[in-house]
Amino acid sequence: MATKKPHCECLDTIKPVRDALDVINGKWKLPIIISVSVGNERFTDILESIPGITPKVLSKELKELEQHKLVKRIILNEYPIKIIYKSEPYADTLTPIIYSLKDWGLNHRQKILNSWNEKD
Numbered sequence: 001m002a003t004k005k006p007h008c009e010c011l012d013t014i015k016p017v018r019d020a021l022d023v024i025n026g027k028w029k030l031p032i033i034i035s036v037s038v039g040n041e042r043f044t045d046i047l048e049s050i051p052g053i054t055p056k057v058l059s060k061e062l063k064e065l066e067q068h069k070l071v072k073r074i075i076l077n078e079y080p081i082k083i084i085y086k087s088e089p090y091a092d093t094l095t096p097i098i099y100s101l102k103d104w105g106l107n108h109r110q111k112i113l114n115s116w117n118e119k120d
Helices: 006-024 029-037 043-049 055-067 089-119
Strands: 071-076 082-087
Touching (some): 006 029, 029 082, 029 089, 082 089
């Protein structure tokens, strides 16, 4: 029986990770997913919850997240017409990843701060 070469095993991990990052990578996608998942439904609420994002970028990113089935755009037949955004159930699969990234980020920040304090 032939064994896999290490570079093949590496590619078996790199390819799906790359696919995942292609969907959620960038400065704004995860903050938008988080904002919508915590209940910000209106465009302006999402915009105000994410410092530094522009309306044009938010609009573009929401469309991409909708294409990837992570966010749903809903048009309410009210007067005036109201548009809201909801987190798709599929987006919930990102929750453990987001919390893992949060934990890693907090630990990393502490590690860096501790290393700076050790130099003093």
